[in-house]
Amino acid sequence: MGAASKTFELDSLIEACQHALTTDTPQEAIRNIxxxxxxxxxxxxxALGQQNVASVxxxxxxETLSIVNFVWAPHMTMPAHNHNMWAVVGVYEGREDHIFWRRKKDAGEGEIEAAGAASISSGEVICMNIDAIHSVTNPTNLFTRAIHIYAGDFFEIERSEWETLSLTENLFDPEKNRERFESENRKYQAIKGR
Incomplete structure (x- = not known):
């Protein structure tokens, strides 16, 4: 990636990731990038701005690559969901706590159970395989910012999310997710205005 490590340039990142997809180990190559x-x-x-607004x-x-800048509000949690493609996540400010889930063996359709956890802070990267199910929490009082890279079209692929209490599987609803981020922003503004 060369100069992009010194000065962030989106075009350089896209080009480097597209090239990485042609290698024998694309996820590892993108992780290194x-x-x-x-x-x-x-x-x-x-380069990406520092607005204090939760956003995707x-x-x-x-069709083969998505690069997304996630900004998580303080104490925000994203319920369990999958991507149906592998992913690489790098935090550049704050912290993401992940709970990993797996489908229960010999259980009903869509049932999941906790299977592990990971915490990544600024400067750290995590990789997820195509079958990964995870929830994400920003445990800090500050905004967390991270680059998420997916091996496909993150915005078009059909995927699942699980209800927080019942862990019931549903189709991922982009409108519900948009409202989740807007709700976090309203909460943050209300607390900030006190």
Missing amino acids: VSDMIQDHHQVRQ EKLYAS
């Missing part, structure tokens, strides 16, 4: 990029988190933050910002999407 993201790891290199987020070491200079100030450059990434400066599409930086790039095609």
Whole structure:
């Protein structure tokens, strides 16, 4: 990726990731690209902005690659969901706590159980396979920012989400997700206004 590790350039990131997809180990190659990029988190933050608004910002999407800038509000949680494609996540500010889930063996359709956890802070990267199911929490009082890269069109693929209490599987609803982020922003503004 070269110069992009010193100065964040979206076009360079896209080009590097597209090239990585042609290699024998594309996820590992993209993991290395993201790891290199987020070491200079100030450059990434400066390039992408520092608005204190929870958001899902599409930086790039095609049939084979999506690059998304996630901004998580303080204490925000995204319920269990899958992607149906492998992913690489690199935090450039704050922290993401992940709970990993798996489908229960010999259980009803869609039932899941906790299977592990990981916590990644600024400068750290995590990889998820095509079958991964996870929930994400920003455990901090500050906004968390991360680059998520997916091996497909994150915005068009059919996928699932699970209800928080019942862990019932449903089709992922983009409108419900948009409202989730807007609700977090209203909550943040209400607390900030006190």
